[in-house]
Amino acid sequence: xxxxxxxxxxxxxxxxxxxxxxxxxxxxxxxxxxxxxxxxxxxxxxxxxxxxxxxxxxxxxxxxxxxxxxxxxxxxxxxxxxxxxxxxxxxxxxxxxxxxxxxxxxxxxxxxxxxxxxxxxxxxxxxxxxxxxxxxxxxxxxxxxxxxxxxxxxxxxxxxxxxxxxxxxxxxxxxxxxxxxxxxxxxxxxxxxxxxxxxxxxxxxxxxxxxxxxxxxxxxx
Numbered sequence: 414x415x416x417x418x419x420x421x422x423x424x425x426x427x428x429x430x431x432x433x434x435x436x437x438x439x440x441x442x443x444x445x446x447x448x449x450x451x452x453x454x455x456x457x458x459x460x461x462x463x464x465x466x467x468x469x470x471x472x473x474x475x476x477x478x479x480x481x482x483x484x485x486x487x488x489x490x491x492x493x494x495x496x497x498x499x500x501x502x503x504x505x506x507x508x509x510x511x512x513x514x515x516x517x518x519x520x521x522x523x524x525x526x527x528x529x530x531x532x533x534x535x536x537x538x539x540x541x542x543x544x545x546x547x548x549x550x551x552x553x554x555x556x557x558x559x560x561x562x563x564x565x566x567x568x569x570x571x572x573x574x575x576x577x578x579x580x581x582x583x584x585x586x587x588x589x590x591x592x593x594x595x596x597x598x599x600x601x602x603x604x605x606x607x608x609x610x611x612x613x614x615x616x617x618x619x620x621x622x623x624x625x626x627x628x629x630x631x632x633x634x
Contacts, residue, residue, distance in 0.1 A: 443478025445469050450486070461501075464494050475517075481524035481531070488518035488534050496563050499544055511538050529563035529570060530554070532556045540577070545558075550584055553577075561596065566603045571596070572611055594632040608634065 457463045471487040474480070491514035498507040512586035515538045521531035539553035557574045564570050578585065578593055584591075600607045608629075616622045 439477045443476075443480060443483065445473045446474040446477065447480075447483055447486075450474065457633050460493060460497050463631045464490070479523075479524065479569055481528065484517045484521035484524065485531055485534065486530070488514045488521060491517070492534060492537055495538075496543055499541070500567060507544070508542070511542055514538050527563060529560040529567065530561035532563065533573070536560065538575075547581065547584060554581070554585075554589065558592070566600065568600065568604050568607060568610075571607075575611060575613070579615070579625060579628055583602060590632060594634075597632070597634065 424579050447470070450467055453463070453467060453470065457467065466489060468487070471483060471490060474483045475487060493508045495507045495510035495514060498510060515535070518531050518535045520544060521528075522535065523529065533556070536553040536556035539549035539556065540547075542549050553575070555628065560570060561567075563576060575593070575597075578589070597608060612622055612625065619625075
């Protein structure tokens, strides 16, 4: 083995070691800031007051380590702020935060396309854009279906998605209603009693089930 080869080998190993140290440092700092965010979130008194500090923690986490979990959480935080602006009656600020949420949630989808969560959160951006007008409701429902494809038997996800679909019943096409019918059948077969549990949750949230019963009857249930 020549001295030149030995030198190159040592140099290559040194580069690998330095790269490993750099990667470990970025990983550590990313989770350090993410954990700070989680800690501050637990003691948050007001989203309006604490939003910027929480967002800064997540932005630092993302800067150091591009984890899809960090992007997803940043998207959720911005969605919460957008919904708060709707409550405050400030639609112009709502659109600003929705745009920011859209940006990071798309990144979460790119980094982990097999995960249902970013698609579900992304659907909310489209449902809330131009709220209360359902301008992008079709796109929102498409993303709901993408989420379901990735977690076809997740009862919690399915319940939330079905609530959206039944709320938007008058906007649905015959094809969408047929897909909903098949999905309910699939869920009922995999999770016996699913439909009854869904009916109870709907009744609790909306104070009755007459409207839901009409929709389900249309589907043949």
